[in-house]
Amino acid sequence: MITQPSYCLFCETELKGRSDKQFCTPHCKSLYHNRKPNSDEAYIRGINQQIRKNRSALRTACPLGKATVSKNFLKKLGMDFKYLTHSWKSNGGNLYYFCYDYGYMQVDDPNKVLIIQQQQYMDK
Known part of the structure; x- marks a missing residue:
């Protein structure tokens, strides 16, 4: 039985070896997968x-660890209040x-927010 030659998905070099081989080298495999557009990754980035x-x-x-500032000032600096990493509720109930x-x-x-820098006691 004669099989059709297969070619590397990245550089199109003819492949030798296993019939299900897709890339000629690990380097070509890496370049192929890094080049491939991925909309999920772009969204996350x-x-x-x-x-x-x-x-x-x-x-x-x-800059000094605690300040009250205008939301508009933060927006001018590029702040988007929809995105954050986590929240913390103080003993006094402040979120x-x-x-x-x-x-x-x-x-x-x-129109204002109080900004703080995270402290060690907040990790508990």
Whole structure:
């Protein structure tokens, strides 16, 4: 029985060896899979990029560990309040939203938030 020659999915070199082989080298396999567009990965990368931007905005607005700032100021720094990494509820019942190690809490003024840097006691 004569079989059709198969070719590497990346560089199109004729393959020798197993009949189900798809790539001529591990390097071609890696290049092929890294080149392939993946919409799920792009979506996740976009969210992670926004969370990093949120952390940067919080850090910029709060260099000393605690500050009350305008939401509009944070938005100008690139903050998008939809994206965060986790939340934490204090013993007093205040809910903080975090982007890694910087968090914020809504204060009485709906246009402002209190920014804090995460402390060790919050890990418990």
